Amino acid sequence: MDDSSKVGRHARAVLAAAKAFRAEAAGVRAEPDRLLALAAAQYQEVRNSLVADQLRAMPVDKLRDTKANLRLSKLKAAGYRTVADVAEARPEQLDGVPGVGRQSAEQIVRVARAVVDGVARDTTVRLNPDRPDRAQTELLQLMSKLRRANQLVGPLREPLGDVLGRVDADVRAASRAWSRVRMFFSLRKNRQAAIDALDRLEALLASRDVAALRAVGKQLRVPDLDHRALWRDYELDAAAYNTLLADLAGADAMPDRSAAKGFVPADIEHEVDATTLDTSLLKVSLRGYQVFGAKFALARKRVIIGDEMGLGKTIEAIAVMASLAAGGRRGFLVVCPASVVVNWVNEIARHSDLVTHRMHGAGRDGAVGEWLAQGGVGVTTFGTLPKLVLPKRFRPALVVVDEAHYVKNPDTQRSQAVNTIVQRAERAVLLTGTPMENRVEEFRNLVGYLQPGVAARTGAVDAVVGAKAFRRVVAPVYLRRNQEDVLGELPELLEMEDWVEFGKQDRRAYLDAVREGNLMAMRRAAFAPGTPRGSAKLERLLEIIEESRDNGWKVVVFSYFHDVLETVADHVEVFGPLTGATSAQGRQQLVDAFTASEDHAVLVAQIEAGGVGLNIQAASVVIIAEPQWKPSTEDQAIARCHRMGQVRKVHVHRLLVKDSVDARVQEIRDHKTLLFDHYARESDTKHSHASALDSAVSVEQRVVQAEQQRLGL
Incomplete structure (x- = not known):
C-alpha cells in the first residue's frame, strides 16, 4: 500500500482500532487495582459488620468499665440496651431522654464511640469456611478474582505501561493522517512521521502481543466460582488467601512491627528492607513476616532462622533459593533429617519452579551428577552428606540446614560434615524451631559455623535479660518470631x-x-x-x-x-x-x-x-x-x-x-479417581479384579486391590 492510500479512511480505521486497543489494554492493566479497591471496600464492610455484632452483644453497662461517671439507668429504661444503641445515637437524641442532660448525653456518646474505636482496632477479619455468610463469600469472590488478576496481569504491568506510552505517542503523531487536507498542509517530515507512526500502529495491532493481551482480557472475564467451589479453593490455598487478607487489612493487622521483624536493630531492619526479593520463581504468596525472613537471609548471607514451628521456615528458605536462582545463581543444597526429605522435595516443587534432586538412598550418585550439571536444589540427609563426592572447587550458592539443632555438638561426624559444606558455601541458612535463648552453649556452636565473631560475643548473661533482649544481641545472625509476634497474619x-x-x-x-x-x-x-x-x-x-x-x-x-x-x-x-x-x-x-x-x-x-x-x-x-x-x-x-x-x-x-x-x-x-481405576483400565488386571470397578464393591476392597496391583503382588 502506497503512502497516499494510507491517508484518510484507512488512517481513521487504524486510529480507531488503536484507540480501542488502548482502552482495552488500559482496562486490563487497571483490573488488579479495580478489584483491589472493591475487595478493600468489601473487607471494610465485613469488618464493620463484625464490629457491629460485638457492639450489639455488649450491654450498655459495659460503659461503666471506662470509670466514667455515666448515668445509664435512664437510657436502659428508654430502650438503649447495648453499646451499639448508644454509639449510633446523636447527643440530642439522648438529651431527649428524661433524666439525661445535654452534658451527660455528650459524655455518654463520646465514651461509647471511644469503645467503638477500641473494638474496631482489635477486630480482624478471619474467613471461616465452616460458617460462611453472604458478606464473607462476596469478599472471598473478589479476592479470588484479585488473585487471578494479579497472576495474569502482574507480569504484564510494566511492559503494558511501555506499550500504552508508545501507542499514545503514535496516535498523536498519526492523527494528522486522519485528514488528507491536514496532511497536504503539513511539513514533509511531519507527513513522514505520521505515516511511520501509522505503520507502527498497524504492526502492533497485527502482532501476537495484541492477541495474547486480548486472551488475558478474556480470562479476566470468567464467571464467578460457585459458592462451594469458592470455599473449597480457599481451603486448598488458605495461606495465599490469608496473606491477601492481611494486605487488605493494612498495617493495623500487624500488632507489633518490631516483633514481626524479630526485634532487630534499626540499622539491620533498614538493610533488610532495602534488599530485593525476586519472587518470580515462586508459586506461593508470602506473608509479610516471611518476606522479611527471606530478605534477612539474603541481606545477612549467613544466618539462623529460628521462627517458631508452623510459621513457615521452609517457605522462607525456598524463597531465598528462588530469589537467588532468578538472579542467575545455581547449586543449592538442603541438608535435613531423613524423615523430612520427602517433605522438602514436595514443598520445593509445590511452592516454586526450582528443580529438585533427591540425593539420598538409591540413585544418590546419579542425582548428585545431575545436580552438579543442571543446578537446582539438591536434597540430602545428615547421614548421607559425608558420603557425597563433590568437586574440590565446587561452592554451593546456598546451603540450607534444616533442624539445625541436630548439629549442635561440633564433635560429631555430621556436625563436622555440615561445617565443612557451610564453609564452602557462598551463603548459609540454618533452620531450627528450638528457642535458642534457652540453650546458649548450643546456640554459640551453631553461630560458630556462620559468624564466629558473633559467637564469641554471645554469653549466658545475654539470655538471662529476656528473650527479646537476647534476640537483639544476636540480631546480626539470628532471626526468631513467635506466633504472638505475627498473630494478625496467621490463620486459626x-x-x-x-x-x-x-x-x-x-x-x-x-x-x-x-x-x-x-x-x-x-x-x-x-x-x-x-x-x-x-x-x-x-x-x-x-x-x-x-x-x-x-x-x-x-x-x-x-x-x-x-x-x-x-x-x-x-x-x-x-x-x-x-x-x-x-x-x-x-x-x-x-x-x-x-x-x-x-x-x-x-x-x-x-x-x-x-x-x-x-x-x-x-x-x-x-x-x-x-x-x-x-x-x-x-x-x-x-x-x-x-x-x-x-x-x-x-x-x-x-x-x-x-x-x-x-x-x-x-x-x-x-x-x-482411585489409582486402582487407572490400573484396571490400563492393564490385564482388570480381568482378574473386574469386581473392583463394580460400585457395589467396598472402597476398602478397592484400595487393597489398587495397592496389590501397583506393587505387583
Missing part, C-alpha cells in the same frame, strides 16, 4: 502434611500386609517395627513432640489403632491411652489431668473416642497418625482442641507415607 489453624518414606523394616511390614490383603494392617504398618530407627512415621512423630516440648506446647496424638498409641506411649511419657473402652468419667479425668499439667504434656487417644464430646483446648499441637476415611472424623477431633479466636494457634500434623495406602485414602478424601 496451621495445618501441615508430614510426608515420610518407608525404610527397610516398615516397608517389609507394609508389603506383608498388602500381600495378605489386610487393610487394617496396611494402615498401621508404618508403626509396626515399634522403634524410630525402623519406623519413619514414629521418628517424625517423636521429632514433632520434641520440638513441642522445647516450646512448652501440649500435644494430642490421635490414631484409630490402639496398638499405635501403645507404641507412642513406649517412647514418651503420656496421658492415656484414651480409648473406646475408657469410661466417660475416666476420659474426663485424663483430659483434666492433661490440662492441669504444667508446660509440655502428651495425650494419646483413639480418634473415634477422643474426637467426640471432649474439650482438649489445652493442646497446641494435634498429630493424626494416619489419614481417616472421612474428613469429618479428623475435623471433629481437631475441633476438640481448637476454638475460634484463641491466642495460641493450633498446629495440625498429618503423618503420611509416600507410595502407600495413605495416598489412596487421600485420593478418596479429595474425591480423586
Whole structure:
C-alpha cells in the first residue's frame, strides 16, 4: 500500500482500532487495582459488620468499665440496651431522654464511640469456611478474582505501561493522517512521521502481543466460582488467601512491627528492607513476616532462622533459593533429617519452579551428577552428606540446614560434615524451631559455623535479660518470631502434611500386609517395627513432640489403632491411652489431668473416642497418625482442641507415607479417581479384579486391590 492510500479512511480505521486497543489494554492493566479497591471496600464492610455484632452483644453497662461517671439507668429504661444503641445515637437524641442532660448525653456518646474505636482496632477479619455468610463469600469472590488478576496481569504491568506510552505517542503523531487536507498542509517530515507512526500502529495491532493481551482480557472475564467451589479453593490455598487478607487489612493487622521483624536493630531492619526479593520463581504468596525472613537471609548471607514451628521456615528458605536462582545463581543444597526429605522435595516443587534432586538412598550418585550439571536444589540427609563426592572447587550458592539443632555438638561426624559444606558455601541458612535463648552453649556452636565473631560475643548473661533482649544481641545472625509476634497474619489453624518414606523394616511390614490383603494392617504398618530407627512415621512423630516440648506446647496424638498409641506411649511419657473402652468419667479425668499439667504434656487417644464430646483446648499441637476415611472424623477431633479466636494457634500434623495406602485414602478424601481405576483400565488386571470397578464393591476392597496391583503382588 502506497503512502497516499494510507491517508484518510484507512488512517481513521487504524486510529480507531488503536484507540480501542488502548482502552482495552488500559482496562486490563487497571483490573488488579479495580478489584483491589472493591475487595478493600468489601473487607471494610465485613469488618464493620463484625464490629457491629460485638457492639450489639455488649450491654450498655459495659460503659461503666471506662470509670466514667455515666448515668445509664435512664437510657436502659428508654430502650438503649447495648453499646451499639448508644454509639449510633446523636447527643440530642439522648438529651431527649428524661433524666439525661445535654452534658451527660455528650459524655455518654463520646465514651461509647471511644469503645467503638477500641473494638474496631482489635477486630480482624478471619474467613471461616465452616460458617460462611453472604458478606464473607462476596469478599472471598473478589479476592479470588484479585488473585487471578494479579497472576495474569502482574507480569504484564510494566511492559503494558511501555506499550500504552508508545501507542499514545503514535496516535498523536498519526492523527494528522486522519485528514488528507491536514496532511497536504503539513511539513514533509511531519507527513513522514505520521505515516511511520501509522505503520507502527498497524504492526502492533497485527502482532501476537495484541492477541495474547486480548486472551488475558478474556480470562479476566470468567464467571464467578460457585459458592462451594469458592470455599473449597480457599481451603486448598488458605495461606495465599490469608496473606491477601492481611494486605487488605493494612498495617493495623500487624500488632507489633518490631516483633514481626524479630526485634532487630534499626540499622539491620533498614538493610533488610532495602534488599530485593525476586519472587518470580515462586508459586506461593508470602506473608509479610516471611518476606522479611527471606530478605534477612539474603541481606545477612549467613544466618539462623529460628521462627517458631508452623510459621513457615521452609517457605522462607525456598524463597531465598528462588530469589537467588532468578538472579542467575545455581547449586543449592538442603541438608535435613531423613524423615523430612520427602517433605522438602514436595514443598520445593509445590511452592516454586526450582528443580529438585533427591540425593539420598538409591540413585544418590546419579542425582548428585545431575545436580552438579543442571543446578537446582539438591536434597540430602545428615547421614548421607559425608558420603557425597563433590568437586574440590565446587561452592554451593546456598546451603540450607534444616533442624539445625541436630548439629549442635561440633564433635560429631555430621556436625563436622555440615561445617565443612557451610564453609564452602557462598551463603548459609540454618533452620531450627528450638528457642535458642534457652540453650546458649548450643546456640554459640551453631553461630560458630556462620559468624564466629558473633559467637564469641554471645554469653549466658545475654539470655538471662529476656528473650527479646537476647534476640537483639544476636540480631546480626539470628532471626526468631513467635506466633504472638505475627498473630494478625496467621490463620486459626496451621495445618501441615508430614510426608515420610518407608525404610527397610516398615516397608517389609507394609508389603506383608498388602500381600495378605489386610487393610487394617496396611494402615498401621508404618508403626509396626515399634522403634524410630525402623519406623519413619514414629521418628517424625517423636521429632514433632520434641520440638513441642522445647516450646512448652501440649500435644494430642490421635490414631484409630490402639496398638499405635501403645507404641507412642513406649517412647514418651503420656496421658492415656484414651480409648473406646475408657469410661466417660475416666476420659474426663485424663483430659483434666492433661490440662492441669504444667508446660509440655502428651495425650494419646483413639480418634473415634477422643474426637467426640471432649474439650482438649489445652493442646497446641494435634498429630493424626494416619489419614481417616472421612474428613469429618479428623475435623471433629481437631475441633476438640481448637476454638475460634484463641491466642495460641493450633498446629495440625498429618503423618503420611509416600507410595502407600495413605495416598489412596487421600485420593478418596479429595474425591480423586482411585489409582486402582487407572490400573484396571490400563492393564490385564482388570480381568482378574473386574469386581473392583463394580460400585457395589467396598472402597476398602478397592484400595487393597489398587495397592496389590501397583506393587505387583
